[in-house]
Amino acid sequence: MDEAAKKKALRMIPYGMFVLTSKSADGQSVGAATVNWVTQASFGPPLIVVGVKADSTAHAHIKETGVFAVNVIGKDQIDLAFNFFKSHERDGNSIGGEEFKQGGETGCPLFVNAPAWWECKVTDEVARGDHTIFVGEVIEAGVQREDETILMRDHKLNYGG
Numbered sequence: 614m615d616e617a618a619k620k621k622a623l624r625m626i627p628y629g630m631f632v633l634t635s636k637s638a639d640g641q642s643v644g645a646a647t648v649n650w651v652t653q654a655s656f657g658p659p660l661i662v663v664g665v666k667a668d669s670t671a672h673a674h675i676k677e678t679g680v681f682a683v684n685v686i687g688k689d690q691i692d693l694a695f696n697f698f699k700s701h702e703r704d705g706n707s708i709g710g711e712e713f714k715q716g717g718e719t720g721c722p723l724f725v726n727a728p729a730w731w732e733c734k735v736t737d738e739v740a741r742g743d744h745t746i747f748v749g750e751v752i753e754a755g756v757q758r759e760d761e762t763i764l765m766r767d768h769k770l771n772y773g774g
Contacts, residue, residue, distance in 0.1 A: 629763065630647060630649055631685060632648070632683075632724065633645070633648045634708075636680075636720050637678070641703075643703045643713075644669070645701065645709065645711075645722065646697055646700075647694050647697040648683075650664030658750050659750065660748055661683065661733060662746055662748050663746070663749065665747060668743075682722065682732045683733065684727035686762065686763045687727075687763065689760070693727075697709060712724070718734075719753075727757065729756045731749075731751045731753070731754045732752055733747075733751055735747050736748050
């Protein structure tokens with residue numbers, strides 16, 4: 614296979630950017646990571662699918678608790694996407710300088726500056742390669758403002774592939 618062609622072709626998929634958040638069973642440890650493999654899979658019940666790196670803290674928390682949240686990134690929040698390309702420790706009610714509130718259904722962090730978010734309960738998973746695909750039923754959602762969302766291709770944020 615032509616590796617350059619493969620990467621170029623895969624990078625043509627119009628990915629959005631989101632910050633996935635999770636928590637440990639005791640709620641003391643939280644995880645946050647920028648993700649792009651997110652899509653809606655069903656209207657009834659409302660299901661989303663997210664790809665999570667298998668060796669990440671978020672992955673360990675999701676496996677432990679069966680819940681996660683997805684925070685939408687607004688088009689003007691490129692710094693938020695870059696911030697969570699690396700891990701951060703919880704500092705009170707913030708992660709990496711981003712203030713959050715605890716989700717009412719899952720306890721996962723919901724960023725107060727995110728345009729929207731979903732809280733999800735895992736219904737299925739498929740582990741292949743270096744990521745696990747988690748199917749989550751949306752059990753709560755919130756819209757804080759109606760922003761245009763960020764797309765990877767708008768900022769040349771393609772990685773991997």
